[in-house]
Amino acid sequence: MELDASDEISRLLSADALYQMGRIEDAHKTLLVALSKSPHTSPILARLALLQLRKGFFYDANLLIKKVIQIGDTSCLQLIMEIFREEDRKLLQTHCHSRAVTILKNKQGDTYTKEAIAYLSLAIIASGSQARESLLVRARCYGHLGQKKTAIYDFNTILRTDPTNVQALCGRAFMHLALNQQKEAMDNIVSALTLDVAGVVPEILSLKQEAQVFITQGLSSHCRAELNQLASDRSLPREESSKKLLAIGEALIKIDATNSAWHILLADVLILTGCYEKALEHLQEVLGPTPRSEPAQARLGFLQLKKRDTAAAIHNLQPLAGKDPKDLGFLLHLLDAKLRHSLSQAAAEEGNALEKDQCPEKALGYYTLAVLASNGNPKYLRLRASCLSHLQDFSRALRDLDKVIQKHTANDLQMQVEDFCSRGRLFLGLSDEASAVEEFIRAFQLSPSLALRSVSAQPGPKPLAQMFHLAGQHCLEEQRYEDSWKVVQYGLLLDENSSDLKKLRGRIKREVSWGCSIH
Structure with a gap:
């Protein structure tokens, strides 16, 4: 300093040395001299603020800190924090954090939010970037200003050292x-x-x-x-x-x-x-006293089933079966195979009883419960398809029988024939006679005798033979000779004396060359 009285760096070095030697008053005087020569220098102002805080002059310290903030150069604080003692750094951290909280509490507007951020930044620097509370408040301030990514950066800083900080996790989630x-x-x-x-x-x-x-x-x-x-x-x-x-x-x-x-x-x-x-x-x-929530009733039914009260369980479970099968599926997944079997069996029996009493609308929910509880057992799918047929809902009944047919095995010939005949009858309900004839033919191809037995009551051999005749005619008009011949041959199984079918067979013979394979 004697060699160059204007050298600010030498004066700061001298002040820092005096501070570390414990000569606080001498350090303070040296900094005041430096301030008189350079009144707008952040390194001098920041050091003086720290000394004023140490001496308990909080008002004066705050004025100095405000000047540092107004200048906007806080980079000098990193070096100062390495020089000053921990207890003095803690004083600066506490003061700046408290000042920021006071501003946020008492003043509104982006300008004051930015001022609070400046104080919080000083507190964070003073702590060596470990001030979690200051980081948390600053992150929220950034969020308030719309600087979401900057806010996330502060939350991440907290979570790197404290992964269980709930407020930081929530704050980051909201950003x-x-x-x-x-x-x-x-x-x-x-x-x-x-x-x-x-x-x-x-x-x-x-x-x-x-x-x-x-x-x-x-x-x-x-x-x-x-x-x-x-x-x-x-x-x-x-x-x-x-x-x-x-x-x-x-x-x-x-x-x-x-x-x-x-x-x-x-x-x-x-x-x-x-x-x-x-x-x-x-x-x-x-x-409550008057149950109305079907999802809640279904859970109650599950608990009743666990207590082996199957009768009460199916009553509470079935309303959900037709309305939200996915929700019901969650409960069914939690049951073991034995309980699911008893549930599906009891539900089917209740459905049968209601069908017998001519209440197909009520029976449908129980059949659906049986289907879901059994993972689509063909036995219960057939029952539901029959119930849907009684309700004139032929399209849904057909979908159930489609699932049944997909599960056909070689050792259930009688049931296979019956399923195809049932599909034929459903197509008749939809007034789709062409598709119905196709289904009946599939049944005849499996077993003519079983197919005849199935159609004998409904729709009856003679009415069905008439449908075969019309279908055969249609095939012939389209020159599908082999299909026409097949329809006629199966139609004659239904009514061997049908003159219409015999005439159609003769017409086919005349119109096709004998080289065609129609036999």
């Missing part, structure tokens, strides 16, 4: 949500909930209603998808997943306890984990 990165948002929310449900719920409730709805719906969908996966694949590990799903279910109810869907979802999680009594408590919240 991802604002960026329309839905998967990342859900992953963060679920991680936070697994750690601390009570801490996450207030964070979600602090959001706008639209965002709350989006998050709760997303959590519900995530939970339902994982529930279905765990139910359908029992080899998957359940302990960790169950903990996560329980956290989601509990959080949804804390967010909105009046939503019956959340109670049902949590009941499903409890059913999956075997906590049947707790599941029943949540179902009671939905059912």
Whole structure:
């Protein structure tokens, strides 16, 4: 300094040396001299602020810090933090954080938010980038200003050293949500909930209603998808997943306890984990004195089935069978083979009783339950197809018989013939006589005697022979000689004395050359 009185760097080095020797007053005087020569230099102002804080002069310190912020050059603080003692750095950190919180609490507007960010940045530098609370508040300020990616950077800084920080996980989730990165948002929310449900719920409730709805719906969908996966694949590990799903279910109810869907979802999680009594408590919240919720009734039916009360179970399960088979499928996946067999058998018996009493509308739900519980057993598909036929719903009945035919085996010839004849009768119900004839022919090709026995009552041999005649004529008009010949031959099995069929057979013989293979 004696060689060059204007050398600012030498004066700062001298002040720093005096500080480290404990000569605080001398360091302070040296910095005041330097300030008189360079009043707008951040390194001098920052050092003086630290010394003023050490001496307890908080007002003066804050004025100096404000000047540093106004100048906008905070890079000098990195070097200063290496020189000053930990307790003095802590003073600066605490002061700057408190000042930022005060600004945010008492003043509104982007200008004040940016001022708070500046104080928080100083606090973070003073801490060596370890000030989690300051990082958290600054990230939220960036989010408020629309700087979402910068906010995520601050949240990531916290989570690198503290992966279990629930507030940082929530904050990062909300930023991802604002960026329309839905998967990342859900992953963060679920991680936070697994750690601390009570801490996450207030964070979600602090959001706008639209965002709350989006998050709760997303959590519900995530939970339902994982529930279905765990139910359908029992080899998957359940302990960790169950903990996560329980956290989601509990959080949804804390967010909105009046939503019956959340109670049902949590009941499903409890059913999956075997906590049947707790599941029943949540179902009671939905059912009340006059049960109206079919999904809740179905869960009640599941619990009754577990207690071997099959009669009550099928009564509660069947309403859901025809309306939401996927939802019912979740419950059925949790049953063992023995319980599913007894359920499908009891449901079919109830359906048969209702059919006998000429109540096909009521019987349909029980047959559907039997079909779902048995994984599409052909026996129950046939019963449902018959019931649908009585209800004049021929198209759905045909779809059931399609599934039955796909499961045909070589050792059930009689049932195969009957299935094709049943399809023929259904096509007649749809006034599609051409398709009906095709189905009856398939039955005759398998066994003429069994086919004759099946059609003898309905539609009857002679009326059916007339349909064969018309079909044969149509084939001949289109010059499909082999098809026409086949139709006539099977038609004569139905009515060997039919003059119309005999005439048609003669006409075919005359119109085709004998080189054609029609026999």
